[in-house]
Amino acid sequence: MSRKPYLRLLALTFAALLVHGYHPGVEDGEIYLPGIKKILNPALYPFGSEFFLNHARLTLFDELIAASVRISHLSFDVTVFLWYLVSIFLTLLACWEWCEDLFSEAEGRWAGVGLVAALLTLPVAGTALYIFDQYLTPRSLVLFALLFGLRNAWHGRYGRFAAWSVFAGVIHPLMALFGISYGLFLLAVKHMPREPKKETVSPAAIMSLFPVVPVASEAYRHAVHTRAYFFILQWEWYEWIGIFAPLLLLWWFSRSSREIRPTAVHLISRSLVVYGLSYFVVTLWLTIPQRFETLARLQPMRSLQLLYTFLIVIGGGFLGIHVLKNHAWRWLLLFLPLIGGMWFAQRQLFPASCHIEWPGIAPGNDWLRAFEWIRSNTPTDAVFALDPNYMLSDDQHGFRAIAERSRLADAVKDSGAVTMFPEPPYAEHWLEQTTDQSGWANFQAADFNRLKTKYGISWVLLDRPRVAGLSCPYENATLFVCRLD
Structure with a gap:
């Protein structure tokens, strides 16, 4: 067994951090981090915890x-940051081990794992996923677990495959399902006879797998249609290219791999094509008929995250062997513009925040400064109201995740949270609260008192200008934090 280049992979981990950045508490961090914090301090979030505890x-x-x-x-922040770094490192280590199986040349191996590091935050077609998020989520752990597990399946170590699959399943059941199913595709293709019998599955047989589907309430339908990426017919044309271009490349790799470990590259590429096409068919059945509206939340096209990862590993290996070789200038010509472009893209996504939000460092924008003041200066049981679209103004940072206080439902993240649970009353609560906050930009003291009477809010976070009649113990250039007396 060859020695693993741990130090080089560790250096590549920090290089990836510098390129892609780190932003704890953004996007889905607003769902996952409050669940962790409530375990550590059960007194947190006395109101509205249903919007994240169902996931937890x-x-x-x-x-x-x-x-x-x-x-x-x-500290909490340091621990989460270390988990994030470990997740990147283990993902790159798993990719390196796959590269060892796929390519005998060092150029192929390093190009494969290097390309993964350079493209960690590449969007995955129209799924609203990246290959690897800029913050810690269950997906961060599941990706390396599935890569390790699938490699064990490839080598016939089924006990280890099962162990990694169980770990992935208890961390993120849906993403684990995609990886486990690919493991079965991989084994089927590996052991398939050269001329297999052709069998077809009728649409009726597929639909019979879902005899009982939860009925969408009006509130749930309102929430789920805020998520266009659930429904493949609402994808943009270039997102459709993100489905079929990778499949065509993998098909080409499978046909062109006879000189480079044909057993590994050919079979893995071919199995990925079968896997990708299968989930595309499932997506058509689950997201187009209205009767399956509540099953669109399963988002079968998110299976592409794993496919993209393998595509980059294999594609990078081909580039390393056939194009880059041992010419340093070619490596620089490929990777310098690539990492520069990825860095620039991340700066456009989070323009008002530090590129790397180091633990313990002062926040980089007024929203985060207000969140930190709230965490340090308001009661644990305080309930806040703020602009339901606030995440569109603060670089997608979550109030609950950072301020550690309860708030009324928002229109950006909580709408996605309730789509995972079509059974009442979660969507109904979300719709009622967001409806009661309609017209937020024109709210006056009487409107806030109405919310106080109905929901028990005790504080509000307001954009400028200041609303008359409110006591506001904190302000900065952008925001006021006001108490309802």
Whole structure:
């Protein structure tokens, strides 16, 4: 067994961090981090916890991270940051091990794993996913777990494949399902006879797998249609290219791999094509008929995350062997513009925030400064109201995740959270609260008192200009934090 280049992979991990940045508490961090914090301090979030606890009940991710905070005695922010770095490192290590199986040449191996590091935050077609997020989520852990597990399946170590699959399943059941199913595709293609019998599955047989589908309420329908990426017919044309271009490339790799470990590259590429096409068919059946509207939340096209990862590994290996070779200038010509472009893209996504939000460093924008003041200066049981579209103004940072206080439902992240649970009353609560906040830009003291009477809010976070009649103990150039007396 060859020695693993751990130090080089560690250096590549920090290089990836510098290129792609780190932003804890953004986007889905608003769902996952509050679940961890509530385990560590059950007094947090006395109102509105349904919008993140339903996700927490489906995973052991929050228990794992909370336990590591307690055991390590490190701060919450440092612990989460270290988990993020470890996840990147293990993902790159898993990719390196796959490169060892796929390519005998060092150029192919390093180009494969290097390209993954350079493209970590590449968007995955129209799925609203990246290959790897800029913050810690269950997906961060599941990706490396699936890569390790699939490699064990490839080598016939089925016990280890099962163990990694179980770990992935308790961290993120849906993403684990995609990886486990690919493992079965991979094994089927590997052991398939050269002239297999052709069998077809009728549409009726597929539909019979879903005899009972939850009926969408009006509130749920309102929420789910805020997520255009659930429905493949609403994808943009270039997002459709993101489905079929990778499949064509993988097909080409499978046909062109006879000189480079044909057994590995050919079979893995071919199995990925079967896997991708299969989930595309499933997507058509689950997202087009209206009767399956509540099943669109399963988002079968998110299976592409794993396919993209393998595509980059294999594509990078081909580039390293056939194009880059041992010419340093060619490596620089490829990777310098690539990482420059990825860095620039991240700066456009988070223009008002530090590129790397280091633990313990002062926040880089007024929203985060207000969130931190709230965390330090308001009661734990305080309930806030703020612009339901606030995440569109603060670089997608979550209020609950950073301020550690309850708030009324928002229109950006909570709408996505309730789409995972079509059973009442979650969508109904979300719609009622967001409806009651309609016209936020024109709210006056009487409107806030109405919300106080109905929901028990005790504080509001307001954009300038200041609303008359409110006591505001904190302000900065952008925001006021006001108490409702």
